[in-house]
Amino acid sequence: MSDTTLPPPPAPARRWTTARIAGHGFMGFWILLAGVIGWAIFGDWDSGFLVQYAPRYLNGLTTTLQLVGLAMLFGALLSLPITWARLSSNRLVGALAFGWVYFFRGTPLLAQTFLVYYGAGTFRAEFEALGLWPFFRDAFFCAVFTFSLNTSAYQAEILAGSIRNVARGQREAAAALGLSRYVTMRKIVLPQAFIVSLRPYGNEIILMIKGSAIASIVTVFDLMGETRRIFSRTFDFEAYFWAAVLYLVMVELIRRLWDRIERHLTQHLVRRTDNEA
Amino acid sequence: MSFFKRIALAAAVTVIAVGGAAAQEPAKIRIGTEGAYPPFNFLDASGELKGFDVDIAKALCTAMQAECEFVVQDWDGMIPALQAGKFDAIIASMSITEERLKQVDFTSKYYNTPPAIAVPKDSTLAGVTPEELGSLQLGAQSSTTHSNYAEEKFPDAALKLYPTAEEYKLDLASGRIDAAIDDVVVLSEWLATEEGACCKILGTLTPDPAINGPGAGIAIRQGETELKAKFDAAIEAIRADGTYKTINDAYFQFDVYGG
Amino acid sequence: MGELWSLLSYGPDGWGDEILAGTFVTVSLALATLPIGLVLGFLLALAKNSPEPSLRAAANIYTTVFRGLPELLTLFLVYFGGQMLLQAILAALGLPPVEVNSFVAGMIALSLVFSSYSSEVFLSAFKGITSGQYEGAGALGLSRAQTMRLVILPQLVRLALPGLSNLWLILMKETSLVSVIGLADVLRETGVAARVTREAFFFFAVACSIYLVLSIISSVGIGRLEAWARRGDFSR
Numbered sequence: 199m200s201d202t203t204l205p206p207p208p209a210p211a212r213r214w215t216t217a218r219i220a221g222h223g224f225m226g227f228w229i230l231l232a233g234v235i236g237w238a239i240f241g242d243w244d245s246g247f248l249v250q251y252a253p254r255y256l257n258g259l260t261t262t263l264q265l266v267g268l269a270m271l272f273g274a275l276l277s278l279p280i281t282w283a284r285l286s287s288n289r290l291v292g293a294l295a296f297g298w299v300y301f302f303r304g305t306p307l308l309a310q311t312f313l314v315y316y317g318a319g320t321f322r323a324e325f326e327a328l329g330l331w332p333f334f335r336d337a338f339f340c341a342v343f344t345f346s347l348n349t350s351a352y353q354a355e356i357l358a359g360s361i362r363n364v365a366r367g368q369r370e371a372a373a374a375l376g377l378s379r380y381v382t383m384r385k386i387v388l389p390q391a392f393i394v395s396l397r398p399y400g401n402e403i404i405l406m407i408k409g410s411a412i413a414s415i416v417t418v419f420d421l422m423g424e425t426r427r428i429f430s431r432t433f434d435f436e437a438y439f440w441a442a443v444l445y446l447v448m449v450e451l452i453r454r455l456w457d458r459i460e461r462h463l464t465q466h467l468v469r470r471t472d473n474e475a
Numbered sequence: 476m477s478f479f480k481r482i483a484l485a486a487a488v489t490v491i492a493v494g495g496a497a498a499q500e501p502a503k504i505r506i507g508t509e510g511a512y513p514p515f516n517f518l519d520a521s522g523e524l525k526g527f528d529v530d531i532a533k534a535l536c537t538a539m540q541a542e543c544e545f546v547v548q549d550w551d552g553m554i555p556a557l558q559a560g561k562f563d564a565i566i567a568s569m570s571i572t573e574e575r576l577k578q579v580d581f582t583s584k585y586y587n588t589p590p591a592i593a594v595p596k597d598s599t600l601a602g603v604t605p606e607e608l609g610s611l612q613l614g615a616q617s618s619t620t621h622s623n624y625a626e627e628k629f630p631d632a633a634l635k636l637y638p639t640a641e642e643y644k645l646d647l648a649s650g651r652i653d654a655a656i657d658d659v660v661v662l663s664e665w666l667a668t669e670e671g672a673c674c675k676i677l678g679t680l681t682p683d684p685a686i687n688g689p690g691a692g693i694a695i696r697q698g699e700t701e702l703k704a705k706f707d708a709a710i711e712a713i714r715a716d717g718t719y720k721t722i723n724d725a726y727f728q729f730d731v732y733g734g
Numbered sequence: 735m736g737e738l739w740s741l742l743s744y745g746p747d748g749w750g751d752e753i754l755a756g757t758f759v760t761v762s763l764a765l766a767t768l769p770i771g772l773v774l775g776f777l778l779a780l781a782k783n784s785p786e787p788s789l790r791a792a793a794n795i796y797t798t799v800f801r802g803l804p805e806l807l808t809l810f811l812v813y814f815g816g817q818m819l820l821q822a823i824l825a826a827l828g829l830p831p832v833e834v835n836s837f838v839a840g841m842i843a844l845s846l847v848f849s850s851y852s853s854e855v856f857l858s859a860f861k862g863i864t865s866g867q868y869e870g871a872g873a874l875g876l877s878r879a880q881t882m883r884l885v886i887l888p889q890l891v892r893l894a895l896p897g898l899s900n901l902w903l904i905l906m907k908e909t910s911l912v913s914v915i916g917l918a919d920v921l922r923e924t925g926v927a928a929r930v931t932r933e934a935f936f937f938f939a940v941a942c943s944i945y946l947v948l949s950i951i952s953s954v955g956i957g958r959l960e961a962w963a964r965r966g967d968f969s970r
Contacts, residue, residue, distance in 0.1 A: 221781070221789025228795050238481035247478070304903075304949040305942040306910035309921055313942060316928060317935030319649030335651050337635065404802075411804035415914060417614075417635040422806060426551070427636065430618035433554050433578045435815055436478030442803055442811065449802040482815075483822035520746070549916045552814065559817040560824075560831025638914075641929045648932075670932065 239436060247436050251428050258424030259444060261338070265413060265420055266406050268342045273349030280354035285361060295354070302351035307344070307409050314344045315416045341413040345406065352402050360395035361387060393463055400456035404449050411445075421445065503542040504702075506532050507562035510547040511639040514664045514726050515568040518547070527731070530722045531585055531713070532566040535693075538709040538718070551618055551638055554578055557694060563702065565694040568658070570620040572688040579694040582706040585719075587690025587733030590621050591659035591679045593666065595650060603678035605629050611653035614643035620687050621656045627686060640665075648673045656680070660731065690733060738936050741927070749927040749937070756923030757944055763840055763909045763919065768902065770845040775852030782857055797850040805847055806911050812846070813839040813915045840912030848905055855897035860886075862893045892963040899956040903949055910945075920944050 283295035302310070318325065318334035325331040333339050364387045372382040414423035425441035428434075508516045508528055516526040524545050536543035546562045557565055557579060571581040592603050592613075601607045610631045615622040617636035625634050635652055637643040643655045644665055655662070659679050665671040693706050713719045714732070723731055744750040781793035800808060817834040824831055863886060871881040913922035921941050928937035 215786070217781075217784045217786040217789050221784070221786040221792060224781070224792035225788045228792060234482055234485040237485065238478045241481060242478060301942070301946065304907075305945040306907040306921070308910045308913075309938060309941045309945060312921070312925065312928075313935065313938035316645065317938055319645060319651055320933065320935045322649050337651075408802075408804040411806040412911075414806075415638070417637060422804065423636075425807075426810075427617065429814075430551065431574060431623065433575070434478050435482070435818070438807065438811055438815065439478065442807060445804055445807060446799065446802040450798070483819060486819050486823050486826075488826075552915065555814045555818060559821045559834070561817075561833050645929055645932070645934070 254424045254428055255440060258419055258421035262410055262420040265341060265410050269345035269349055270403060270406060272346035273353050276346060276350035277353035277357055280350060281357040284354055284358040299351040299355055302348050307348055308412050310348060311344045311412055311416055315340045337417045341418050349406055356395045356398040360391040363394050364390045396460050403452055407448055503544055505544045505546050505562035507546045507548045507553060507556060507565045508567040509550050511641055512568055527726045528566050528568055534713045534718045534722060535709040538712045539705050557696060568691045569694050570688045571692040572620060580697050580703055581692035581694055582703055583710060584690030584692050585710055586731040588658055588660045588731050589679050589682050590624055590656055591662050592654050592656050592677045593662045593674050594654045594677045595673055596675050600677055603680055608632060614646055614652040614655040616640050624686050625656050741931055752923045756918055756920035760909050760919045764906045766841050767844040767848060767905060771848030771852055774845060774849030776856055778849060778853035779856030779860060783860055797853055800846045800850040805908050808847055809843040809911055809915060812843040836912055836915045836917040840917055844908060848901060851901050852898060855894050859890045859893035863889050895960055895963050903952060906948055
């Protein structure tokens with residue numbers, strides 16, 4: 199190849215290319231925005247907005263964390279039988295699990311929440327007969343219930359996908375070694391599936407944190423609910439700003455934590471030489 | 476200066492630096508209302524706006540010799556929408572309160588009725604004092620004086636806030652909440668319907684001037700003194716010429732203007 | 735049960751026409767958001783791929799923010815905040831207010847979210863195109879624009895299609911959030927019907943079924959699109 203047909207080597211001096219102008223303009227926009235928001239908040243610090251409403255935000259944050267924590271936990275438990283059904287060779291069982299997953303992944307979480315919350319109201323007599331009314335009466339429990347079912351479908355998909363992902367050869371090798379199916383599953387398939395599914399699990403937690411804001415629409419005072427309450431009293435847009443900050447911090451923390459866990463668990467997959475280099 | 480005003484100011488300064496233009500007078504007065512608060516404002520079966528607020532608004536426009544247009548807006552976003560210029564006045568049973576006065580201006584009141592509490596007919600609650608109500612599940616429409624009242628006066632109650640009055644009615648009928656707080660007229664109107672047959676008024680509450688203010692007024696953007704003066708004059712005019720009484724009597728057996 | 739189904743009839747007594755109109759709004763919103771989200775997402779991916787560090791950083795801030803915020807919050811920020819900001823600017827210019835209705839606000843908010851996710855899809859698709867492709871195009875004497883249009887984009891579309899299809903299905907579900915700020919979409923219409931008729935479970939189940947049908951139709955369409963994008967694989 200002759201030199202003339204290749205793009206010239208990167209210029210040593212940084213010139214004002216279109217990309218550089220665009221980049222500086224775009225970055226300038228963010229800096230300006232940050233400056234204006236900072237001025238708007240700290241210039242008005244004396245009004246004591248944050249001081250007055252911090253307990254409210256904290257309250258909402260706790261509720262959001264409880265909501266997400268419980269939903270993830272119950273969803274994880276529920277996802278196990280669904281995953282089993284999804285991977286089952288029985289056609290009917292497989293179809294039922296597919297239907298479950300398809301319904302919860304194919305409809306909006308908001309519609310599901312309405313279905314459970316307002317739907318439960320129409321079946322009060324039936325629930326009372328079963329002794330379940332105290333549970334479905336409470337908006338928080340309704341939200342936990344809906345979110346658990348919803349995430350169980352997503353988690354089952356993650357789990358089933360990662361188990362399928364473990365190469366067939368691994369299973370055959372285990373069988374050749376005379377390992378039982380249980381041991382194969384526990385010692386060979388699941389550990390590998392776990393690592394594969396780690397990242398999607400982290401994403402699912404983040405999606406659940408964001409999705410949980412929907413609970414505020416059915417009267418739960420989660421972070422979003424408290425924010426809307428504060429806004430409705432003050433009509434001060436600062437209310438939404440602090441909520442945005444809290445959500446972003448939560449999501450970033452999870453993301454970083456997950457990166458760290460993943461790095462820790464996949465240490466053995468990283469080549470030594472790469473590590474030392 | 477609030478957070479938002481600072482941001483808006485900064486934006487405006489940026490833009491003014493770029494250029495300016497001529498002002499333009501809005502051709503007609505646009506009136507924002509909720510359309511979900513019977514009997515004051517609601518959409519009838521054919522989707523047409525009806526109610527006391529709507530009739531009063533029409534009468535005021537006639538008195539001002541202005542052309543009016545209604546805009547239906549969710550309650551949550553009512554004040555932001557006014558500030559954003561989606562409409563020029565709110566006639567939607569909005570109580571005049573200190574908190575709202577920081578954001579918008581109000582005309583004088585055009586009616587004033589007290590809040591009340593409704594409960595299912597089989598409720599065992601004895602009365603409406605904080606002690607008698609205890610730690611019940613209490614529903615209210617969010618961003619209303621009634622939700623503020625519940626928050627201040629019944630701190631032990633578990634407050635549930637709903638975007639419209641419709642939703643707390645649904646939850647009260649299904650027994651999800653033990654009681655609901657709202658305007659006595661709104662509750663009575665609902666209780667007289669088939670859906671409201673589940674429930675009854677437990678009692679009327681004594682309004683707290685600090686929370687409930689002097690009554691419902693017409694909200695307009697801050698600083699639009701000319702429009703405010705026009706509305707104030709029109710309210711007086713329809714009060715004086717009997718139009719108000721005619722509208723009042725079409726809806727209620729008593730005078731909602733209040734003392 | 736028959737009585738329930740008659741609630742879905744077309745006309746003044748039934749809710750069929752309202753729900754159908756709502757379905758139309760839902761689909762329109764998703765379709766209106768798609769092109770904006772795709773173009774913005776593509777530009778963001780270009781920015782993230784750029785050698786210019788400031789452009790990469792600015793694009794990363796964008797995606798971090800809009801992928802981190804709950805969609806509902808983004809919607810409120812745009813609907814309440816964006817609207818007030820716009821009017822303040824218009825007023826400063828002496829221009830009459832422009833109404834930002836819930837459809838437009840929803841379109842903007844969903845585009846912001848969609849573009850930050852689609853930029854990631856485009857980015858990983860870019861990584862799937864080897865440098866040999868650029869070099870080959872260069873060797874043929876194609877200009878940078880020609881390389882992008884004739885060589886890179888067709889491959890990019892094929893590589894990005896599965897990810898984008900997934901985002902489309904998510905987008906269609908997320909349009910339901912706009913019902914909270916007053917858009918008369920399928921969820922809002924069924925919600926009104928649920929309140930009026932006191933048949934909440936039935937009507938919300940109808941809403942869920944409509945979303946399911948929409949997603950099934952989409953899946954069929956996507957399947958065809960993917961087959962079309964892969965057509966080169968077979969004819970070779």
